[in-house]
Amino acid sequence: MAEIPRAAVIGAGPAGLAAALKLADGGLRVLLLDAEDRLGGSPFEFGCKATDRCANCYACLTLQQIRDVQTHESIEVVTAARVTDLTGPPDGRVLHIGDRQEPVSGVIVATGYRLAEVETARPDYGLGAVPGVGTALELEKRFRSGSLGDSPPRTLAFVQCAGSRDSAIGRDYCSRVCCTYALRLARAIHHRIPEIEMTLFYQDLTPAGAGFDALVAECESIMALRRGLPAKVYQEPGGARPIVCRADTLTGRISEEPYDEVALSVGLWAREDPELESVLGLAKDEHGFYEGSSQHRVLLAGACRGPMSIGEASEDGRVAAAELLRRVGTTVRGAVAIIGEDEHAEAVARREGFEPVRARAMSGVAGAFIAETDEAAVPVVGGIFVGRRADAEEEPLPPHVRSLYSKSGYGKAQSARRVAILLDFWAPYSRIAHEKALELAASRTGEKQRTWILCRHAFTGEQGLEALMTQVRESGTAIIHLPEAPEVESGLLTYVDPGMGKRQELKVDLIVAAPSLGPTSGQLLDLDAHHLNGRARLGAAHPTETPVEELQPPSNPHLGLSGTPREGIHVIGWLRDPGASREAARRAEAAALADLATPRQGGRAEVDPAKCAICLTCIRACPHSAPVAIYDEERERDVSFIQPEACVSCGLCVSLCPASAISHSNHSDESIARNLEELHAE
């Protein structure tokens, strides 16, 4: 019998842990290596930022991943490990870990990032020199330990972009995660210690995912958000407090204000490891992040490729693992339904080894899905609902303003002479709108063409966007930041210039703006009919009882970037996040396919048909739509049956069943009672 191939994962942060689990679930033996003496990587340092609700930061998932890795029989963990060589022919690679040599069929590099060296890169911020100046991570540790609450500062300032978006230090890229991190931390601090007066200084507020507008709005009500970063932070003369010296880029006002504490949101830099880079033939981009390998079956995952959030890194690890599984050839991938025409999704599915089926709808449950096409019913392993922008319902814009997404807007703007592009004034902050605006501005190279982009925040949180923004600025496009929407008339914009404080008029030939996008109620009801809202229903019975906005799939760290409560069904595109950038949409697409690449373990709840009264309680209650009614020939009546592929073993149905007909193989009432007795006996 052939030996099961082994893969190595280097780095045990969220990407490495997720990759290791995916590879092991896909049938490989996995060697998980980390240079540290513990697992978890950087997120191990982060705490929960929930208030009354989960903040969706994904940091808690790290502990779950560590447990799953440590208990997985196909994963061997080696900490304090050092990869010293990779030798042998492409079909017989041997990884050297010190003196140990391991044959491997592939390697995933997930070595993460390092924090910016702010002390040396930005000494004018006073880190390590001015009392009261620290990093946001240090602040979080004090918050979690309770010491911040024991002696809270009266005033606290967050300073964003410390070590990133800074061309003076050669780091002209956005670290992507720091704004969301700082805002979530500030919100959590306010929840516990509301007496602290907080201020956050920023260049642009850059979202890391859906729901960013709500986060910003919430933070605006509990703290001051002020545009313009400090030039320096110095010690109060004759005192001990840090003074923040800065120019407000919305009001033009220069200020020097003392704060009790200053927390720097430190940017993400590429980790440097010359030995590993040499051994694995890793190529780097201009900022030092890895962008590929010259070696056969050496793949990259997570923040070693560029700044990304914990959730994104975790999904990226799974995507890399699915890719390696495909290359090693250990998985058989079936047909997958793509609902909502999307040639890109179909092409990616095909490339990943799936047979894409363009479907109108789906039925069935995990393990037995049927895709409905115009011609036939086709068995599929799962389905991906693609929200296409073309199908989105646009909210109306003010008179004289055309949609950035339309031919009469974007199309005409390419040739018009004087064009104003207005962003995030009449719609939630949209990353795709910012991308399109920058691309439009970059394409307008005519000699007499002039372009103005007016926005609240500029978005540069994807690779290449910071450079694109610099390029359009240098080619003459004016990017004007305004706190509120300008007044709009035909061919005329009026606003108060933030720098001069004076009323300005801007005459243009065309005004385009990004409208608010949303799914139609019909599309949401269609999703709901597939039980995607997390509350099981009997088909589409009484759909009008639920407000339409509540029908969208829930967002939850356990469901990932694309998942839904129903196993095997994913939602991507604007149905998931109407403002997602192209890259974010692609990440969700890849994550969905990676999830469908390996079957999951079946659930543990079972119905005793003899006891089942077919009261439908379990069918109504299951958030995963695992129970179904089937005809029992022996009893000549319907009974409930729990589809193992759809069940996640939560046990909700076991507790709810009025006939005590459902049991849980690991957590029956008897075993829980026995457990109690034994524990008390001890």
Next chain:
Amino acid sequence: MLSKDTVAFLCANGGQLLDAAYPEVLGDAVRVPIPCASRLDVVHVLRAVEQGARRVLVVACPAGNCRSMVGPDEAERRLHRAAALLREAGSHAQCILARAAANAPEDLRSTLAASLEDAANQIEEAPA
């Protein structure tokens, strides 16, 4: 510090992970693993009190963090029901629901501290 007269029902995705990483928070409490807070049944709480528990704690995920969406709400509903039955029966056992993610020992600590203080106040206020 919790003693053995506390029974803690711990969900697999939250409480059990928290306890594994920060075992000092639950001290000597008797731990009962459950797959999700939604698996908690009224009878489990009553059985725990019958076995001698003076305090029953359920550690569930924060709202919006449950793998099965409704676990904490279901647990809260049943814990309330169990508490009402215990009161009717004349029991003074305390029922506590703590919503804490796996990496939030401070949330569990503060819920426990508040509940223990409440219990102490109730004892002080109780007629002699």
